[in-house]
Amino acid sequence: MQEAIAQFERDGVVVLRDVLQPEHLAPLREYVTARMQTAGQTETGYDLQAVARQVFDKRDKIEAGEASRFELDGLVGLITQDPEAKPLIEDGADKLEGGAFFYEAGCWRSSDAIQNLALKGGLPVIMAQLIGAETLRFFEDTIFARGPKTPCRTAWHQDLDYFKVGLEGRKIIVWIPLDPCTHETGGTQYIRGSHKWGKTYASNVFFADTPISGSDQPRMPKLMGMKAIMTLSLLK
Numbered sequence: 001m002q003e004a005i006a007q008f009e010r011d012g013v014v015v016l017r018d019v020l021q022p023e024h025l026a027p028l029r030e031y032v033t034a035r036m037q038t039a040g041q042t043e044t045g046y047d048l049q050a051v052a053r054q055v056f057d058k059r060d061k062i063e064a065g066e067a068s069r070f071e072l073d074g075l076v077g078l079i080t081q082d083p084e085a086k087p088l089i090e091d092g093a094d095k096l097e098g099g100a101f102f103y104e105a106g107c108w109r110s111s112d113a114i115q116n117l118a119l120k121g122g123l124p125v126i127m128a129q130l131i132g133a134e135t136l137r138f139f140e141d142t143i144f145a146r147g148p149k150t151p152c153r154t155a156w157h158q159d160l161d162y163f164k165v166g167l168e169g170r171k172i173i174v175w176i177p178l179d180p181c182t183h184e185t186g187g188t189q190y191i192r193g194s195h196k197w198g199k200t201y202a203s204n205v206f207f208a209d210t211p212i213s214g215s216d217q218p219r220m221p222k223l224m225g226m227k228a229i230m231t232l233s234l235l236k
């Protein structure tokens with residue numbers, strides 16, 4: 001563990017293998033698979049690819065069913081005013097068609113599996129050790145799930161500005177792949193050492209790098225030489 005702590009401190013990210021067992025992952029996978037069918041039926045469940053399609057079509061009204069966490073009509077204005085705004089599409093695809101990019105948050109309320117993982121067992125203990133904390137407060141869970149051959153990518157971002165919990169203090173996120181995960185199948189990428197950049201960048205709309213309104217942080221710079229696949233720099 002000392003080595004993992006040192007690596008986390010140095011890089012802002014550490015891969016821990018075999019912490020979770022198949023019996024932890026199976027109920028999560030089952031929950032997410034079922035939940036993916038409910039995009040637009042809950043307050044926080046979106047198909048972000050469908051939203052992106054509508055936003056870039058510059059429709060007046062964006063349809064997202066019951067999902068109301070984001071102010072979608074405002075997104076058209078944001079995209080219209082941003083000369084750099086463009087959809088983030090996988091190489092080899094030319095439009096945002098096929099598959100789905102499901103986003104949902106706060107599922108601990110309806111999932112015992114997520115609640116148990118977040119609040120009990122070994123995972124919170126490990127996370128506390130990594131940041132040297134006596135106690136942890138759980139903030140939120142988020143699902144990012146793509147169906148096969150979904151062309152919509154996630155813009156590089158830092159998570160900190162999304163949460164509006166202040167820039168100071170120790171914070172940690174765990175990313176748990178539910179399927180075997182490689183670079184090619186969409187594993188999240190992290191930029192080693194970016195937690196030491198000394199900068200917090202504006203949260204963006206995920207499906208484009210346009211900053212969301214309400215952030216007073218600067219726009220994330222273009223990360224030259226890196227494809228805008230998906231990201232985050234770890235909080236600490």
Ligand SMILES: O=C(O)CCC(=O)C(=O)O
Nearest residue numbers: 144154175188230231232
């Ligand atoms: O999987 C993704 O598309 C993005 C993941 C992410 O941004 C996150 O875990 O915060």
